[in-house]
Amino acid sequence: MSNAAAPTITWVGGLDGCCELIEQTLLPNRLEILEVEDQETMWDAIKRLAVRGAPAIGVAAAFGVVLGVRRSAATDEDAFQADVAATCDYLATSRPTAVNLFWALDRMRTHAVTLRGQGIVAMKQGLLDEAIAVMEQDRAICHKLGEIGSLLVQDGDGLMTHCNAGGLATAEYGTALAVMFEAHAQGKSITVFANETRPLLQGARLTTWELQRAGIDVTLICDNMAAQVMREGKVQRVFVGADRIARNGDAANKIGTYAIAVLAKEHRIPFYVVAPCSTIDLETPSGDEIPIEERPPEEVTEGFGSRTAPEGVKVYSPAFDVTPARFIAGVVTERGLITPVTEDEVVRVVTS
DSSP states (O other): OOSSSSOSEEEESSTTOEEEEEOGGGTTTOOOEEEEOSHHHHHHHHHTTSSOSHHHHHHHHHHHHHHHHTTOOOSSHHHHHHHHHHHHHHHTTSOSSOHHHHHHHHHHHHHHHHTTTSOHHHHHHHHHHHHHHHHHHHHHHHHHHHHHHGGGOOTTOEEEEOSOOBGGGSSSSBSHHHHHHHHHHTTOOOEEEEEOOTTTTHIIIIIHHHHHHTTOEEEEEOGGGHHHHHHTTOOSEEEEOOSEEETTSOEEEETTHHHHHHHHHHTTOOEEEEOOGGGEETTSOSGGGSOOOBOOTHHHHSGGGOOOSOTTOOOOOBSEEEEOGGGOSEEEETTEEEOSOOHHHHHHHHHO
16 A cells, blocks of 8 residues: 555666656645656755655665666676676765665665676666565565554554655655554554654655545644643654664654654653664664764755745754664564664664
8 A cells, every 4th residue: 555646666667667756845736756767867866855765765776776777888797797886886975874775775786796697688687676676675664664563553642753754755655654554544543743844844745745645633733843742742652764773773863853752751752763674774883973964055044945044144954863772662673673772672683
């Protein structure tokens, strides 16, 4: 089941086909499909958030590799492998924080090596097959996340989420929103408070759009209203996604998530992160080592084309923040719930 009007990301046709993406910068006012036929367009789509959300970025990157090498003029396998490496290196420069991007590129590099000896045409087709497998695996994992996470939701719960971790952030169904979709499908009565998520309003534009389409009771609030809504007793649980989870359980997500976690702790509300194991980076010891992308100042001073700050004002615009593991009640993965959120438990679940 997809909660978007079209697949967030898919491949159409054979090796000479294209990758189709929902152009998310236009939502909710317009639903348009972007046809991506080359690696440069895919890099641009990832960079400017036409496709966004860690799992979806990973799928897009895998298809980007196919787009980059399918017209390779290499006549021997060594030269073709060099083209694969160059394409991966190029796509890796699009955004720095979401580890799924690098996970997918590494998977495509590794698969290219296993295809050696089959000839270049077969290698190109093999890479397309692998990218499709990445997409299908993500779809299956998201449904599993929903099944596991929904066990944490009780009938009548008020839930809160930040940014967009739905079908638009994945190949299908979502991570944090998958929990809500599944709980709703089970007949549980839930209310969702969606934070608008400044400065690009992914919560307002995307999360509310998805939840409304699914028939879920959703209320939009400004980010700075979260404390009051919690204080009024309207929230029983918080579910968010993640772009990278460190070995010790620290989790990077859209800017503002850290503040929500602190507020949840103060109000004794369980705060859960929902993410596939591919988002957990065992090579990153803690959140201190997670690179934080800084976005262009215009996204703050001229959001959606309307200037809201004086010319020349200084702007600091980190796209993500890191929630320390001590604020996280559990991490929902396709392999089960990580709780308590400690390095030992993270490693045990990911390597099991």
